[in-house]
Amino acid sequence: MADKPKQQRQQEPQQSVLGKALVTGFTAGILWSGLGAIAYYFHFSEVSAASFIFRSFWQTDWTGTWLAEVLAILFVGLLSLGSALLYYFTLKNKNGIWPGVFFGLALWSIVYFVLTPLFPAIPSFLELNSDTWVTTGCLFILYGVFIGYSISYEYREFNETANSYSNEGRV
Template sequence: MSDKPKEQNQQEPQQSVLTKTLIIGFASGVLWSGLAALAYYFHFSEVSAASFLFRSYWQTEWTGTWLAEVLAVIIVGVLSLISALLYYMFLKKKNGIWPGLIFGLVLWAVIFVILTPLFPAIPAFMELSSDTWVTTGCLFLLYGLFIGFSISFEYKEFNESAN
C-alpha cells in the first residue's frame, strides 16, 4: 500500500440546470425574504412576508411573532420556486444583469400593484410609504438579479461543459 493520497480524477456528477434552478429559487426566496423581514423589523418597510401570507387572513396573536416571520420566509422560499422556473423557462439564455433586474422589477410591480387587493393587511400601493417602496423595490431588484444571474450562469456553464 502506498501512503500517497489517491488523486481525485473523478468528477462529481453534474446536476441538471433545472435542479440547480430549483435550489437557486428556494435559496433566493429564503435569503431575500429574510432580509425583508429584517427591514420590516427595523421599520424600513411597512410590510413583511408574514403580512402578506398570514396577517391578511388571520387576525390572531401568533401572526405578529417571530415564528410567523420564519414560517413566512420558508413559504416564500417555496413560492420562489415558481418565479425561478418562470425565469428558467423564458429568460435563461439572456446574459448580463439587466434581464434579472427587469424580472425583479416586474415581479415587484405585479405583487405590490396588481396583487395587493388580494391581501387585505397590505395598504394600497399609493398608501405605502416611500421607504416601503424603495426598500421593497431594492429587495426585489436584488432578488431578480440573484435569480437571473445565477440561472443564466448555470445554464451557460452546463452548455459549455456539454460541448
C-alpha cells in the same frame, strides 16, 4: 496533472440545470424575504412576508410573532420555486445583470399593483410610504438579479462544459 480537473468533473454527478435553478429559487426566496423581514423589523418597510401571507387572512396574536415571520419566509422560499421556473423557461439564455433587474421589477410590480388587493392587511401602493417603495423595490431587484444571474450562469456553464466534452474527440 492537467487531466485532474477533467477527471474530477467526470466523477462528480452532474446535477441538472433545472435542479440547480430550483435550489437557487428556494435559496433566493429565503434569503431576500429574510432580509425583507429585517427591513420590516428596523422600520425600513411597512410590510413583511408574514404581513402578506398570514396577517391578511388571520387576525390572531401569533401572526405578529417571529414564528409567523419564519414560517412566512419558508413559504416564500417555496413560492420562489415558481419564479425560478419562470425565469428558467423564459430568460435562462440571457446574459448580464439587466434581465434579472427587469425580472425583479416585474415581480415587484405584480406583487404591489396586481396582488395587493388580494391581501387585506397590506395598504394599497399609494398608501405605503416611500421608504417601503424603495426598500421593497431594491429587495425585488436584488432577488431578480440573484435568480437571473445564477440561473444564466449555470445554464451557460452547463452548455460550455457539454460543448467542450463533445469537442474533445474531434481534435
